[in-house]
Amino acid sequence: MNVGEFRAAVRAWLDENDLAPAPDHSFEAQVAQLSRVRRALYDAGWMRYGWPAEVGGLGGPAVLRAVLGEEVANRDLAEPGIYSMIEVLAPTMISYAVPELAAQMVPLLLSGREQWCQGFSEPGSGSDLASLSTRAVPRGDDWVINGQKVWTSLAQYASRCVLLTRTAPGHGGITAFFVDMDTPGITVRPLRTMHGVDEFAEVYFDDVVVPGDRMLGRPGDGWQVAMDLLPHERSTCFWHRITYLFTRLDRILAEADLGTADDDELGAAYLALHTARCRSRSTQQRLADGAALGPETSIDKVLLATSEQQLFDTARDLLPGTLELTDSEWRPEFLYSRAATIYGGTAEIQRNIIARRLLRLGAE
CATH class of the missing domain: 1.10.540.10 (Acyl-CoA dehydrogenase/oxidase, N-terminal domain)
Incomplete structure (x- = not known):
């Protein structure tokens, strides 16, 4: 087909x-x-x-x-x-x-x-994933895990977790496990965000015993697991998100008073989304062709995050009072968009990657 x-x-x-x-x-x-x-x-x-x-x-x-x-x-x-x-x-x-x-x-x-969750970020170790400290220590054929994760989406609903741990120093000392969330020693505490949703959670691991056959790959493969995950996050996932944002642009057009709307602002929001979609389509095509995706996907992340924030800024401007004075869906969506330049790698980190690894700036 x-x-x-x-x-x-x-x-x-x-x-x-x-x-x-x-x-x-x-x-x-x-x-x-x-x-x-x-x-x-x-x-x-x-x-x-x-x-x-x-x-x-x-x-x-x-x-x-x-x-x-x-x-x-x-x-x-x-x-x-x-x-x-x-x-x-x-x-x-x-x-x-x-x-x-x-x-x-x-x-x-x-x-x-x-539902499953992804245990990567830690307090003090978000965009700097290599500094994670949740530790896994071998005990016979098992591994014992201690540490804390944060910003773990769906943790309170998840049956399993793809978990990154430290088993040795450096990038080569990160190891991934597939952990059952009902294992003794796991505590999940949902976090209420400013847009009023408990999407994220803190997850604590206290002497959690995981069988050795639940390791993903080999000891030390965790960094590569994380790097292989990014192409999927920044291709198909981004494509879905951009599609959704276009439905929100359509809603702005349906709800706004277009007779008084700022055509330049609407056009800029559309252009930002269209640019992100064109870039995402190119990334999808490269992945489909078997190309290895690398630091260039940081461009996708910056374009998506900035276009999302620009879109909901436009909603705030063209639907006056809706965000501030009503309980409509626009308010939590606007508040959530403020995090677009933080989650999945901050905009600052992404621009550093673009500058150093793509443009070769600052090498001297």
Whole structure:
């Protein structure tokens, strides 16, 4: 099935099957809706396209997954940030878990039967991932983990965690594990953000015992796990997010008084989003062609973050009072957009990467 046929078939199926979310906008309802959407798409086969047969997939190019996520985002069926986590976690399992474990676990994620989380960031070790300190120590065939993670999305709903730990000094001393979240010694404390959502959590590991066969790759492969994860985060995930942001631009056009609107501001918001989408499409194509993605994806991150903030600045300006005086969806979305230049690597770090690794500035 080519991309055009796949898109047409997915659209026809979605037209016939009502997956619209309930009016409840709580985060708990969003997570439940995510499971519902994944389960329905998996049972109908759509969620299995683009994934290898070894993990329950139906094969085909990975771009089919991008198309499916685009259609989900266009219809507002699931919150795009948590929907797209599958594009980070499932490829990691396929690449680094032992085949038997990947075959057992990945279908649970694809089908919505489970949610997983990603334990990377720590207090004082966010964008500087190499400085993480959560430690794993061998004990017989097992490993004992102690430490703390923070900004862990969906941790309070997750059954499993892809976890980075330190097993030796330096980049080569980071090791990844696939941890069951009901293991004794794990404590999850949700964090309430300024936009009123408990999406993130602190996670504490106190003498948590993890079997050796739950290691992803070999000891010291954790840094490479993180680097291999970025191409998926900054290709398909970004594509989904940009699609969603275009639906918000459409809402601005529908709700604003266009007779008094600033055409320059609207045009600038559209141009910023269009530029991010063009860049994202190029990245998607390079990944589909088998190219190794590297520091150039920092450009994608900067373009997406700045365009998202510009879009919601435009909403604030063209829908006067809506953010400040009402409880509409615009307020939490505007507040969430303030973090776009922080999460997933701060804008400052991304610009440093662009300057040093792409433009070769400051080498002297």
